[in-house]
Amino acid sequence: MLQPRFCEMLLAEVENFEKWVRETKFRIMRPNTLNRFGVVLDDFGLETMLDKLMEDFIRPISRENGRNADGKYNMAIVSRFEIIVQFSFLKLVDPHCHHGFVVEYGVDRDVDLGFHVDDSEVTLNVCLGKQFSGGELFFRGVRCEKHVNAQTQPEEIFDYSHVAGRAVLHHGRHRHGARATTSGHRINLLLWCRSSVFRELRKRQKDLSSWCTECQREKKERQRQRVTAIKLVHSSICFSRDRSYSEEEKLLRSCLVNFLVLTFTLRNMAPHTTAKVISCSSSDFDINVYEIYG
Numbered sequence: 474m475l476q477p478r479f480c481e482m483l484l485a486e487v488e489n490f491e492k493w494v495r496e497t498k499f500r501i502m503r504p505n506t507l508n509r510f511g512v513v514l515d516d517f518g519l520e521t522m523l524d525k526l527m528e529d530f531i532r533p534i535s536r537e538n539g540r541n542a543d544g545k546y547n548m549a550i551v552s553r554f555e556i557i558v559q560f561s562f563l564k565l566v567d568p569h570c571h572h573g574f575v576v577e578y579g580v581d582r583d584v585d586l587g588f589h590v591d592d593s594e595v596t597l598n599v600c601l602g603k604q605f606s607g608g609e610l611f612f613r614g615v616r617c618e619k620h621v622n623a624q625t626q627p628e629e630i631f632d633y634s635h636v637a638g639r640a641v642l643h644h645g646r647h648r649h650g651a652r653a654t655t656s657g658h659r660i661n662l663l664l665w666c667r668s669s670v671f672r673e674l675r676k677r678q679k680d681l682s683s684w685c686t687e688c689q690r691e692k693k694e695r696q697r698q699r700v701t702a703i704k705l706v707h708s709s710i711c712f713s714r715d716r717s718y719s720e721e722e723k724l725l726r727s728c729l730v731n732f733l734v735l736t737f738t739l740r741n742m743a744p745h746t747t748a749k750v751i752s753c754s755s756s757d758f759d760i761n762v763y764e765i766y767g
């Protein structure tokens with residue numbers, strides 16, 4: 474995404490700023506609560522440049538799903554990233570502000586970075602260099618607040634090796650961390666892109682967490698339970714083979730089936746709904762009636 478010349482210039486700016494900080498013993502804010510090395514770029518005049526980066530490269534993907542007017546992907550933009558965030562989510566978010574910083578790793582800096590989620594809706598992470606080994610990112614699934622500690626599913630395991638100049642665009646709540654940088658120095662540019670509109674919407678509308686893979690898994694499980702429960706009701710209200718039934722009795726049975734299916738459907742909005750038999754067969758009508766509770 475970034476040309477070697479741009480990376481060099483940005484690194485030179487950061488080094489100059491750090492030199493000034495050391496000489497003047499100026500106290501600066503570190504980029505976040507995990508990284509002890511690195512600087513906030515917005516703090517020394519680079520805010521406008523980062524605004525432009527977000528405006529020209531991230532917002533077009535949010536707004537147009539990365540496509541041109543003819544519906545084809547805008548490769549000039551899309552091919553610049555290793556994109557691991559759903560386009561549909563980006564469209565929902567459309568970030569307006571950011572927190573931009575660099576992080577620095579090496580044996581004499583931060584060595585690795587613990588497992589975390591970012592305080593962003595979407596994160597741009599570009600490796601600026603220099604020479605290093607190790608430092609791979611490991612991703613372990615997107616999670617809402619409620620499920621942030623939920624187990625990782627095998628298909629969520631994804632590792633990424635940084636290459637100087639290349640960028641990763643990921644969901645801010647995609648759980649991740651960085652392995653140890655075992656030699657040399659690794660410096661990365663991070664742009665935590667935020668959307669206050671999306672945050673406000675999330676407060677009002679709980680269902681916006683449909684991007685959380687664990688919420689999706691729980692939803693699928695509830696649907697599976699509901700189908701099983703409905704099948705159970707159908708198979709339990711059965712006619713006896715020993716005698717024939719009047720039209721009225723048949724009608725009554727079908728009403729009962731519909732009623733129970735409806736009750737199951739309504740009750741099954743809540744997870745863990747179960748059912749138990751409370752009466753079996755009446756004198757002239759063989760049915761199992763299920764009491765449903767959730």
Ligand SMILES: O=C(O)CCC(=O)C(=O)O
Binds near residue numbers: 508586591610661
């Ligand atoms: O070291 C990296 O590449 C990841 C940094 C990161 O995840 C962060 O600062 O939020």
Ligand SMILES: [Fe+2]
Binds near residue numbers: 589590591649
């Ligand atoms: Fe992060």
